[in-house]
Amino acid sequence: MSTSNSTNREFKKNQLRSRMITTGQPVRQSDRFSGHAADRDAAEETSAVPFGTAGRRSGPRVTARSQAAEASRQRAESAETIRRAHNKVVRRRVIIITVVLLLAAGVMGGLFWYSRFAKLENLTVVWERQMEQTEGTFTGYVSFGENVLKYTRDGASYIDGSGKDIWIQSYEMSAPIVAVCGNYAAIADQQGNSIYICDQTGCVGVATTVLPISRITISSRGMVAAIVEDQTSSSVYYYQRDGSEMEIYIKGLLSSADSQDDKGIGYVLDADLTPNGNILMGSYFYVQGGKLRNRVAFYNFSEVGKNAVNRMVGGFHEMYEDSMVARVVCLDDTHAAAFADNSLSFFSLRDEMSPELTVLIPVEEEIRSIFYNDKYVGIIVYAESGEEEYRMDVYHANGEKAFSKEFSYDYSKADVEGDMVILYNEDSCRIYNHYGNLKYEGMFDYTVAKITKDSLPNQFIVTGPQTMQEILLH
Numbered sequence: 011m012s013t014s015n016s017t018n019r020e021f022k023k024n025q026l027r028s029r030m031i032t033t034g035q036p037v038r039q040s041d042r043f044s045g046h047a048a049d050r051d052a053a054e055e056t057s058a059v060p061f062g063t064a065g066r067r068s069g070p071r072v073t074a075r076s077q078a079a080e081a082s083r084q085r086a087e088s089a090e091t092i093r094r095a096h097n098k099v100v101r102r103r104v105i106i107i108t109v110v111l112l113l114a115a116g117v118m119g120g121l122f123w124y125s126r127f128a129k130l131e132n133l134t135v136v137w138e139r140q141m142e143q144t145e146g147t148f149t150g151y152v153s154f155g156e157n158v159l160k161y162t163r164d165g166a167s168y169i170d171g172s173g174k175d176i177w178i179q180s181y182e183m184s185a186p187i188v189a190v191c192g193n194y195a196a197i198a199d200q201q202g203n204s205i206y207i208c209d210q211t212g213c214v215g216v217a218t219t220v221l222p223i224s225r226i227t228i229s230s231r232g233m234v235a236a237i238v239e240d241q242t243s244s245s246v247y248y249y250q251r252d253g254s255e256m257e258i259y260i261k262g263l264l265s266s267a268d269s270q271d272d273k274g275i276g277y278v279l280d281a282d283l284t285p286n287g288n289i290l291m292g293s294y295f296y297v298q299g300g301k302l303r304n305r306v307a308f309y310n311f312s313e314v315g316k317n318a319v320n321r322m323v324g325g326f327h328e329m330y331e332d333s334m335v336a337r338v339v340c341l342d343d344t345h346a347a348a349f350a351d352n353s354l355s356f357f358s359l360r361d362e363m364s365p366e367l368t369v370l371i372p373v374e375e376e377i378r379s380i381f382y383n384d385k386y387v388g389i390i391v392y393a394e395s396g397e398e399e400y401r402m403d404v405y406h407a408n409g410e411k412a413f414s415k416e417f418s419y420d421y422s423k424a425d426v427e428g429d430m431v432i433l434y435n436e437d438s439c440r441i442y443n444h445y446g447n448l449k450y451e452g453m454f455d456y457t458v459a460k461i462t463k464d465s466l467p468n469q470f471i472v473t474g475p476q477t478m479q480e481i482l483l484h
Contacts, residue, residue, distance in 0.1 A: 126443065130450040130468060130483040139173035139478045148475040151460035152188050153427065154195050155210050158462055158471055158478075161186050166197055168210065171464060171471070173478050177212040187223075191285055192230030194251065198223050205234060207251050215253030221245070225280060229287030237278045244278040246290065248311070258311055260320075262294060275307060275322075284340040288312040289323075289359055291346050293335040304330040306338060306348050306355070308365045315362075324365035329353065339382050345407040347387050349380050354389060356409035369409030375401070379424045386412060386426045386444070404431060404446070413446030427463035427470075434461050441470075441483075450483050 147162040157176070158169045165180040183199035190196075198205040205217040205226060214232065221238035228234050232251025237244060243263050248256040262275040276296030283290055290309045295302055305327035315321045330350060337349040346365070348355040356369040375391035378400065382388065388404040398416035404426075405411050419440055421433040429444040436457050441450045456477045461470055468483045 126445050127447055129448060132484050133450075133452055134482045134484065136469065136480040136482055137173060138480075141474075141476050141478055148459075149186055150188075151462070151473045152190055152195070153462045154190050155193060156465050157210075158460070158473060159188065159190070159195055160473070161188055161197055166206070166208070168208075168212075169478070171480065173480070176210070177208075179206060179208065179213045181206060187226065189226045189228045189234075191228050191283070194228050194230060194232040196226050196228040196234050198226045198236065200224065205236060205249065205253070207232060207234060207249070207253060209251075215249075215251055217249040217253040217255070219247065224278075227281055227283045227290075229283045230285040231287050233283070233287045235281060235283050235290060237281055239277070246278060246281060246292070260290070260292075260309060276305065279304075279334070280336065280338050282338050282340045282346075284343045284346075284359065286343050288315070288343075288362060289340065289365075291338045291340050291348075291357075293338045293348065295334065302334075303327065304334050304350075306330065306335055306357075308357075308359075310362055312362065318363065323363050326355075326367055329355070329367075329370055337380060339387075341382065341387070341407045342384050347382065347407075349377075349389070351377065354387070354405070356387075356405070356407075358408075371405075371409070379421075381424045381426050381431070383426050383428075385429070386431075388424070388426060388431060390424055402431070402442075402446075404444070412444055415442065415446040423460075425461070427461075430463055432461050432463075432470075434458055439472075 147164050149162050150160075152159050152161070154168065157171060160167050160169060163183050163186060165178060166186075167178045168176040170176050179197075181197070181204070183197075183202060183204070185200040185202075186197055187200045188195060188197050193209050195208045196205055197208070201222045201224070203219045203221075203223065205219070205223070206213055207215040207217065207228070209232065217234060217236070219236055219238050221240055223236050224239050224244070225237040226234060233256075234249045234251075236247050236249065238247060239245070243261055245262070246260040248258040250256060260275070260278075262277060276294035279293040279295055281290055281292040288311060290311065292307050292309070293304065294307060295304045297303070305325055307322060307326075308324035309315070309321045310318060310323045311321060315323065333350040333352045335348045335350045338346065339349075340346045340359070344358065344360050346357040346359055348357070352373055354371040354373060355367060358366045358368045373389065373391065375394055377389050377391050379390040380388065385407055386404055387407065388402060390400050390402050393399060393401040393416055396416055397418075399418040400416065402415045402417065403411065404413050417440070419433060420435060421440070422435040423433070425432045430449070431442040431444075433440045433442075437455075438453045439451070439458070439461055440448060443449050454472065457474045458472055459475060460473045462473075463469075464471055464480060470481050470483070472479045472481055
């Protein structure tokens, strides 16, 4: 009995020992699948546990790590795809912008070359109008606004860009003269006593002087300054745009005193108002020591000008001791110029109480013509050297030279319209741009009195006593 029990116990020990897992040793396949199913499940779970982690369940964690790695990989691939697509769009936009800029640069370069260097060879008549027969009374045309003002001895008419009369004003004058500034024009009877003040809608006032009129000037506000004279003195009188006289005047006598009071200022040779009407610029000649001399003076008629003696705020005479200033012009409210027989002077009017001489240009040659507008000032002289007969010098309003050009052309009138210099006679013209390059030259089959620039590029209004045309140059 004891032997049997002992044998039985030994058998059971061996059986239990065969089911146990030796620590650190792999489980044999025969051992994993031997015994009870529960033992096999326990063996499978135990065999998946690394050394030192017995009892932990790591299977689900391994699965989560794999999913996270896969998601990270997908996100990286998606980001790379987006980046490549973005770079492709950026490259496409850069290419498009580069092409557009190159095309724009090419267009701008072409326009610049065309504007500066290209010569226009052809002329097309846009419209033509036959004017009334005015052989006996015709005087001339002036640019007024964007249109043309025609003035004769028996009336004036304002003509638009299609050749139609906007308004007609009748009068009787022996020798009409015209001054234009901005939206106002004044027509006066030289050596007479009447002044018609007009805007672009018609006549707004009529002024009457006691003494004969020699010159007139007008501001952009319609204020008129009239230079009148007799045998012993000259005076400047002011008129409102409705023709009423203002209580402002300057009287000058031909005197031997070199003073700057009213009596010693001298005779008014020429005068001009700034567009705002605040400053009057005048050229005066006087006698000193038995010699005829010249000066340029500035008067201020604004409120601040009351603080100056006789409203005179500037006088320049030393540079004109041996010359005569025949024309003075206020180009705008801050720039002015004086044309002498041997010089061209530029002035700054930024300080209305103290005008300043900024540039003095000596002119050694004989001056044949002058022309100006609010941007440019030009003179034409007889060329002393070279093969050409004349030289044209054009300056900006501040005195800086724009260009100088020698030429040979039998012109009778010189004008600057916009940024174009126009030389013409009765049957032909030459047009230069502001770089000094010849843009057009041609002939006309009727008598030409005035050529003005139209508002559109390369279009001009050509007017004569009996014919008016709008032409397109191309």
